Amino acid sequence: MDAAREKRKRFTARITGELAAARQTSAAESSGEAPRGGQAPREAQAGAGQRPREAQAGAGAPTARSASIQPSPELLFEATCRAAAKDGLEIIATCCFSCNTACEVLVFKDKTTGRVVKIEGDPSSPVTKGLACPKGLAAADLLYNPARLKRPLKRLEPRRADQAQRMTQPEPRFDANGIPEGWKEISWDEALDEIASKLLAYRESDGARSIAFLEGTRRGWSRVFSRLANAFGAPNHGAAGWAQCLWPRLVDCRVTFGAQYPESCDFEHTNCVIVWGSNPAATWPLQGAAIMDARERGARLVVIDPRLSETAAKADIWLRLKPGSDTDLALGFLQVIIEEGLYDRAFVESWTTGFPELGAHVLWRTPEVTEALTGVPASAIRESARTYATTKPACITRCVTVDQTIDSVQTCRALSILMAVTGNIDIPGGNVVVSSRGEISQNSHEFILAAKLPLEVQKERRGYDRFPLLCGELSSVPSSHMPTLWRTILNGEPYPVKAALIFGSNAAVSYTNSKLVNEAMEKLEFIAVCDIFMTPTARMADIVLPASSWLERDNVISSFQTSLDHTVLQRKCASMGDSRSDVDIICDLARRLGLGQYFWKNSEELYDYLLSPTGLSFRQALEKRRLYAPLKFGNYLKSGFKTPSGKVELVSSILASKKCASLPAGSALPDGQGMETALSKDKEYPLDFSTGARSIFFRHTENRQNPWLRAQQPNPLVYLHPSAAESRGIADGDLVEVSTPTGSALLRARLEPDLAPDFVEAVPGWAGEGNINKALGWERFAEGIGTVPMRGLKCQVRKVADGR
Amino acid sequence: MADKILLVIDLDRCWGCGTCEVACALEKKSGPGSGRVKVEEAREGSALPLPGSPQGHVFVPVLCQQCDDPACVSACPVSALAKSDSGLVEFDAELCLACGACESACPFGAITLGEASGMPEKCDLCASRQSAGLLPACVQHCPGKAIALGPFLPGANQARGLKRSWSFGSVEYRARA
Numbered sequence: 001m002d003a004a005r006e007k008r009k010r011f012t013a014r015i016t017g018e019l020a021a022a023r024q025t026s027a028a029e030s031s032g033e034a035p036r037g038g039q040a041p042r043e044a045q046a047g048a049g050q051r052p053r054e055a056q057a058g059a060g061a062p063t064a065r066s067a068s069i070q071p072s073p074e075l076l077f078e079a080t081c082r083a084a085a086k087d088g089l090e091i092i093a094t095c096c097f098s099c100n101t102a103c104e105v106l107v108f109k110d111k112t113t114g115r116v117v118k119i120e121g122d123p124s125s126p127v128t129k130g131l132a133c134p135k136g137l138a139a140a141d142l143l144y145n146p147a148r149l150k151r152p153l154k155r156l157e158p159r160r161a162d163q164a165q166r167m168t169q170p171e172p173r174f175d176a177n178g179i180p181e182g183w184k185e186i187s188w189d190e191a192l193d194e195i196a197s198k199l200l201a202y203r204e205s206d207g208a209r210s211i212a213f214l215e216g217t218r219r220g221w222s223r224v225f226s227r228l229a230n231a232f233g234a235p236n237h238g239a240a241g242w243a244q245c246l247w248p249r250l251v252d253c254r255v256t257f258g259a260q261y262p263e264s265c266d267f268e269h270t271n272c273v274i275v276w277g278s279n280p281a282a283t284w285p286l287q288g289a290a291i292m293d294a295r296e297r298g299a300r301l302v303v304i305d306p307r308l309s310e311t312a313a314k315a316d317i318w319l320r321l322k323p324g325s326d327t328d329l330a331l332g333f334l335q336v337i338i339e340e341g342l343y344d345r346a347f348v349e350s351w352t353t354g355f356p357e358l359g360a361h362v363l364w365r366t367p368e369v370t371e372a373l374t375g376v377p378a379s380a381i382r383e384s385a386r387t388y389a390t391t392k393p394a395c396i397t398r399c400v401t402v403d404q405t406i407d408s409v410q411t412c413r414a415l416s417i418l419m420a421v422t423g424n425i426d427i428p429g430g431n432v433v434v435s436s437r438g439e440i441s442q443n444s445h446e447f448i449l450a451a452k453l454p455l456e457v458q459k460e461r462r463g464y465d466r467f468p469l470l471c472g473e474l475s476s477v478p479s480s481h482m483p484t485l486w487r488t489i490l491n492g493e494p495y496p497v498k499a500a501l502i503f504g505s506n507a508a509v510s511y512t513n514s515k516l517v518n519e520a521m522e523k524l525e526f527i528a529v530c531d532i533f534m535t536p537t538a539r540m541a542d543i544v545l546p547a548s549s550w551l552e553r554d555n556v557i558s559s560f561q562t563s564l565d566h567t568v569l570q571r572k573c574a575s576m577g578d579s580r581s582d583v584d585i586i587c588d589l590a591r592r593l594g595l596g597q598y599f600w601k602n603s604e605e606l607y608d609y610l611l612s613p614t615g616l617s618f619r620q621a622l623e624k625r626r627l628y629a630p631l632k633f634g635n636y637l638k639s640g641f642k643t644p645s646g647k648v649e650l651v652s653s654i655l656a657s658k659k660c661a662s663l664p665a666g667s668a669l670p671d672g673q674g675m676e677t678a679l680s681k682d683k684e685y686p687l688d689f690s691t692g693a694r695s696i697f698f699r700h701t702e703n704r705q706n707p708w709l710r711a712q713q714p715n716p717l718v719y720l721h722p723s724a725a726e727s728r729g730i731a732d733g734d735l736v737e738v739s740t741p742t743g744s745a746l747l748r749a750r751l752e753p754d755l756a757p758d759f760v761e762a763v764p765g766w767a768g769e770g771n772i773n774k775a776l777g778w779e780r781f782a783e784g785i786g787t788v789p790m791r792g793l794k795c796q797v798r799k800v801a802d803g804r
Numbered sequence: 805m806a807d808k809i810l811l812v813i814d815l816d817r818c819w820g821c822g823t824c825e826v827a828c829a830l831e832k833k834s835g836p837g838s839g840r841v842k843v844e845e846a847r848e849g850s851a852l853p854l855p856g857s858p859q860g861h862v863f864v865p866v867l868c869q870q871c872d873d874p875a876c877v878s879a880c881p882v883s884a885l886a887k888s889d890s891g892l893v894e895f896d897a898e899l900c901l902a903c904g905a906c907e908s909a910c911p912f913g914a915i916t917l918g919e920a921s922g923m924p925e926k927c928d929l930c931a932s933r934q935s936a937g938l939l940p941a942c943v944q945h946c947p948g949k950a951i952a953l954g955p956f957l958p959g960a961n962q963a964r965g966l967k968r969s970w971s972f973g974s975v976e977y978r979a980r981a
Contacts, residue, residue, distance in 0.1 A: 003913070008866040012844040118830060121945050132823070137823070137830055313859050313861040696823070708826060709826070711837030712825065
């Protein structure tokens with residue numbers, strides 16, 4: 001540790017120690033806050049149907065004194081413009097797409113050189129109130145990083161010629177002109193014509209099923225790629241996420257409520273927040289800020305996470321569950337709430353189906369049983385369940401964790417049932433559905449032309465028979481089960497898949513069972529990749545297309561991840577080389593495939609179309625910067641819930657019709673035999689293991705090339721308990737191998753005393769030997785949807801020789 | 805206790821994300837990883853429960869405290885550093901010899917000689933931004949709104965009890981009492 005760091009550590013110890021001492025003195029003097037585990041101080045508890053908006057209206061507002069200190073958003077914005085003008089800078093207001101939150105930001109361009117010199121949060125934004133995260137602040141690197149792709153590239157030699165180099169050299173080498181060695185620049189016409197002719201030829205010779213349409217988080221929000229897959233007639237369309245990200249939640253929304261209530265929270269008016277398995281402080285700062293505000297107002301915060309995350313550090317109650325036991329914990333909550341009569345009788349009687357079955361289903365799951373299944377003490381289960389059920393209004397926020405358990409859809413269902421039986425749906429401060437600002441959604445089967453794919457073609461989709469919730473009409477994008485498709489690509493059964501069109505996905509890194517996926521990719525005869533950098537995936541391609549980053553493109557962004565009540569507009573700020581928005585690329589490619597009639601002339605025409613119901617053109621909307629419509633509550637009172645019964649289906653008739661469990665089953669109590677099997681396997685791989693930890697500096701596999709972000713987090717990390725480390729001779733910062741029967745990866749140990757001693761958690765998303773996806777296999781899939789579980793796995797950890 | 809509080813840091817709201825570090829490094833163009841604020845953390849040991857986290861894991865942004873009795877000012881042989889009436893410890897690059905005495909003297913590790921410039925670098929509360937009517941980069945971007953211009957925190961209220969405060973100079977740390 002350097003001298004300055006040691007001094008800072010001493011300072012930190014001193015200040016926290018002295019503040020703690022001061023706190024103790026003051027606690028003796030006055031009543032202070034409620035003790036840990038008590039009820040939040042509150043004047044009155046609102047009943048189920050009551051709306052506490054007025055009661056709480058001023059509570060979160062700045063005091064008069066504070067308002068006089070902080071300049072108003074308008075003044076700050078004006079000052080920002082004045083200062084920029086003085087420095088010869090032009091300001092372009094847009095929104096970031098370093099993640100799906102799409103925070104509104106200001107991009108500063110040098111008027112003389114045209115270079116983007118800095119990016120800041122927009123202090124005048126009613127959505128973000130000026131915040132930005134490191135990814136957005138440092139995003140100018142997306143333009144000026146020397147490795148940025150600028151023109152379409154064509155491979156010079158067959159893929160096997162550079163396989164050894166790709167395996168051993170983590171980064172491509174660039175020649176004096178900035179072109180990767182082994183590649184040549186070609187024109188857009190040449191690149192797209194070649195891709196189109198290949199796709200048409202494979203469709204002719206082997207059918208559209210022989211071409212995989214793969215996408216990732218994309219480089220800007222759109223669903224035109226799915227539209228292209230369906231228009232082309234390709235049944236095999238998929239992503240590394242989907243069955244492992246958001247789709248399980250959305251299937252739950254659809255079958256339980258017929259709407260997306262569980263995905264959004266009205267934090268502004270809530271009195272209790274449960275953060276279930278996510279860490280918004282690192283992964284969704286805008287949401288984290290709203291939770292901090294709610295907490296400051298006095299709302300209770302319960303965080304459920306096997307690791308003491310940054311968010312959990314702020315929790316009144318932190319439940320350290322066994323990784324992957326989320327369904328059991330939620331069912332345990334339900335047992336307490338039902339047995340103690342803490343549910344919302346009026347809502348349950350009028351608006352739900354299946355409550356008696358639910359009661360019988362969870363009857364045996366006492367807090368003591370739940371403790372055995374989850375590792376959470378029975379007393380904490382009682383306390384948390386009571387806190388959530390009796391502190392109204394309350395909301396639960398969930399994110400990708402609940403999509404990555406072994407029973408993903410059912411984990412989501414268990415949480416939705418909690419929201420419903422406590423009457424926290426569609427009320428201020430509860431779980432709510434975002435407002436409609438009027439524009440056409442890209443998130444619909446109509447938009448992606450799902451119906452254009454004939455049923456007999458849909459049936460050819462890999463996974464169709466086994467995973468109806470992913471491959472069929474209940475799925476947001478009916479798509480392939482990717483592990484099944486990768487195996488088909490590898491072995492040619494039951495039919496050959498010979499080509500892949502990959503947009504905005506670093507497939508070689510982002511899929512689990514990475515070794516198998518890479519072997520499958522090597523087998524493909526033709527690969528085209530569209531991305532911003534020469535990723536490990538792009539290096540395997542035959543043609544690489546340079547996509548534009550968010551700084552170089554327009555967009556209409558409407559998502560529950562961005563805002564409950566705003567649609568935000570993205571404005572092109574810069575251009576880099578010949579890069580193009582992937583929407584423009586797809587529209588152009590569609591024309592060359594003879595599918596022009598289903599697409600738009602260019603991206604702006606698409607945005608005009610999306611906005612047409614609002615009466616605004618895209619250009620007009622850009623001038624307004626955002627569209628607004630207030631949240632509405634009690635939406636279901638008019639027309640019921642959009643489920644077969646018109647009610648919240650605690651017992652799901654739709655899941656039953658798909659031969660899936662109609663109530664979340666959870667785990668059975670471990671029996672003698674099960675324990676024995678577990679024990680013998682546990683000797684080799686004794687540690688509980690998840691790949692859930694995320695960093696604020698990266699998203700998925702992105703951003704590692706950015707020096708400003710990489711400096712903050714230089715290495716892939718694996719968190720483990722000091723005792724697990726000590727018994728293996730591992731010190732903080734050591735290089736360790738995390739292994740499973742499937743494979744292994746090398747990461748840096750980070751010792752965390754708050755973890756369970758037998759739990760390790762790896763940070764995913766790193767390419768090369770640090771890629772933890774190499775250790776994740778395909779032994780088990782979630783029922784109905786085929787999720788590859790990434791929580792509650794088993795592994796071993798050992799120290800390895802380190803180059804340092 | 806300083807009579808001029810210029811910056812307030814609320815430990816109840818800091819979750820250690822590091823946005824301030826990146827915002828500062830970019831604003832000051834001091835290079836990746838070289839911002840003038842660094843977030844350190846402390847965990848509950850056997851001593852008293854820590855402030856700022858009910859679970860005993862607290863994050864503390866450490867930066868120039870704009871001390872009332874600054875060790876760097878005493879150590880500087882050419883008076884390139886001085887405590888001003890505004891409460892700021894100001895730095896005059898024209899006088900500086902880049903001898904590093906201030907870096908050694910600062911008890912908080914809040915002054916470093918820049919790798920590229922060789923000159924002392926420390927937080928000046930974004931004086932140039934403030935004179936233009938802007939917030940310091942860390943204040944504007946902090947997602948948790950844990951850092952604010954003093955002496956009052958926007959949005960802070962008493963719903964969870966009074967806050968205790970602590971300072972060496974013009975930077976104040978607060979946590980719920």
